[in-house]
Amino acid sequence: MQQNDPVQPLNTRSIGTRLRDYMLLVKFSLTIMVVFSAVVSYLLAPKVVDYDVVMICILFVAGFLITGSANAINQVVEKDTDALMKRTAKRPIASGRMGVTEGWIFAILTGVAGVFLMWYYFNGLSAGLSLFSLFLYAFIYTPLKKVNSISVLVGAVPGALPCLIGYAAGNDVIDFGGWAIFGIQFFWQFPHFWAIAWISHKDYESAGFRMLPSEKGPTKYSAVQSIIYSLLLIPVGVLPYFAGLTGWLSLLIVLVANVAMVYLSVRLYRDMEIKAARKVMFGSYIYLLVVFFALLADKL
Numbered sequence: 001m002q003q004n005d006p007v008q009p010l011n012t013r014s015i016g017t018r019l020r021d022y023m024l025l026v027k028f029s030l031t032i033m034v035v036f037s038a039v040v041s042y043l044l045a046p047k048v049v050d051y052d053v054v055m056i057c058i059l060f061v062a063g064f065l066i067t068g069s070a071n072a073i074n075q076v077v078e079k080d081t082d083a084l085m086k087r088t089a090k091r092p093i094a095s096g097r098m099g100v101t102e103g104w105i106f107a108i109l110t111g112v113a114g115v116f117l118m119w120y121y122f123n124g125l126s127a128g129l130s131l132f133s134l135f136l137y138a139f140i141y142t143p144l145k146k147v148n149s150i151s152v153l154v155g156a157v158p159g160a161l162p163c164l165i166g167y168a169a170g171n172d173v174i175d176f177g178g179w180a181i182f183g184i185q186f187f188w189q190f191p192h193f194w195a196i197a198w199i200s201h202k203d204y205e206s207a208g209f210r211m212l213p214s215e216k217g218p219t220k221y222s223a224v225q226s227i228i229y230s231l232l233l234i235p236v237g238v239l240p241y242f243a244g245l246t247g248w249l250s251l252l253i254v255l256v257a258n259v260a261m262v263y264l265s266v267r268l269y270r271d272m273e274i275k276a277a278r279k280v281m282f283g284s285y286i287y288l289l290v291v292f293f294a295l296l297a298d299k300l
Contacts, residue, residue, distance in 0.1 A: 026068030038166035045170030065114030072107035073138035180239035190229035198277035223269035250298035
């Protein structure tokens, strides 16, 4: 235990408090969304024709453990900066309810368990991608956030890798179809995370994070970047159709969803308000759910 480890003794924390702390440590809602994309990508893989509930559940658990491990490491590394921001100050390690040592132990155990499950029940390719994604997010993207806004580009890679991981788990190889799904989640992240950075700009600035593309913060330039990446989603969004993964119905739904994302980004450029950025953020959540469900429903 580190000498300055501000942790409450375990016997003073109730079971309910510990469970809540671990849910915060893994960023439960975010992790569920990440695992959702991995499971959908697995089901979209051409070789997956028998939808084995047991294998789907194992993939879900493995993905949850790996993503939770990456998020736990993120909170260990950023405990001091988390404590400076209003929206993260109540996280277990930043607030002192959980110690750094406990956080590291949890992260290592969950990470190893998750990668092992991917290797044992699926294949080495998906396990290797999982390990690479965890490393890239926790040890490259996380410290880079204080250096340059290019961190968003770097972070978009592990952010989209769950799609490749799920696809590789079901298909044993990565082909054009896997990269097509990866591309959707990769480009989706830019308007999504820039909207979050727009809303939380003062918090990020106080902690020394540089997340928006403009060094001056929420500017027209940042809004234009959101428009550009929303526009890039249009050609990328049709790739699953040309890869033969899905049919016309999902193609039309995805195109409509892409146009909606462009519209919300244009509104942000026009209004330049947090309210508009919040619409981009929530709209992007809906976009991803609609697109992935449309792709999956078309295959089924």
